[in-house]
Amino acid sequence: NAGVMQNPRHLVRRRGQEARLRCSPMKGHSHVYWYRQLPEEGLKFMVYLQKENIIDESGMPKERFSAEFPKEGPSILRIQQVVRGDSAAYFCASSRTGSYGYTFGSGTRLTVV
Amino acid sequence: DAKTTQPNSMESNEEEPVHLPCNHSTISGTDYIHWYRQLPSQGPEYVIHGLTSNVNNRMASLAIAEDRKSSTLILHRATLRDAAVYYCILIQGAQKLVFGQGTRLTINP
Numbered sequence: 473n474a475g476v477m478q479n480p481r482h483l484v485r486r487r488g489q490e491a492r493l494r495c496s497p498m499k500g501h502s503h504v505y506w507y508r509q510l511p512e513e514g515l516k517f518m519v520y521l522q523k524e525n526i527i528d529e530s531g532m533p534k535e536r537f538s539a540e541f542p543k544e545g546p547s548i549l550r551i552q553q554v555v556r557g558d559s560a561a562y563f564c565a566s567s568r569t570g571s572y573g574y575t576f577g578s579g580t581r582l583t584v585v
Numbered sequence: 586d587a588k589t590t591q592p593n594s595m596e597s598n599e600e601e602p603v604h605l606p607c608n609h610s611t612i613s614g615t616d617y618i619h620w621y622r623q624l625p626s627q628g629p630e631y632v633i634h635g636l637t638s639n640v641n642n643r644m645a646s647l648a649i650a651e652d653r654k655s656s657t658l659i660l661h662r663a664t665l666r667d668a669a670v671y672y673c674i675l676i677q678g679a680q681k682l683v684f685g686q687g688t689r690l691t692i693n694p
Contacts, residue, residue, distance in 0.1 A: 505681055
């Protein structure tokens, strides 16, 4: 039973490019959460999705960031026109019920040069 | 979100017990107490959770005060692999996890 799979593990983008981060939840999990961790800082909630729906996007920056969790396939966090301040580790978590038992992936480390 | 307070850092020796405290004086009756930890360069990992009674699992024990305003995560015999940041989080129903600064645990060989 594979855990939460995130890819790529490392991603390097030049300023102005787009970054696409993928998250495949655990089998049977329909709740997905994205978090961002800046260097030497804590984890900050970004968005909570349930299949095809955004439930809570209170932590998402208003511009350039979007997330989706289609009926088929992984959840995608998309960052358009990346800037150096977007450099961070992005973690995805999934849950079966949305109330406990969250499993995290190993993260994608985005570096913007 | 109900707030928790943890010490910034703690230090212990290998093979000794570790008691990590957490204060949550504004906890509500339906808040569950969850503990997660984050090892270096990894995603957070679930450790344990409870509501009112003390809980044990293969990783740790959770001792919850009778008034539920504080709790303690107990690692019975720390190893070097237990060095991590430990987070105490209150969750009510279907909510997102909100991480504070946590306690950075250092284990000395």
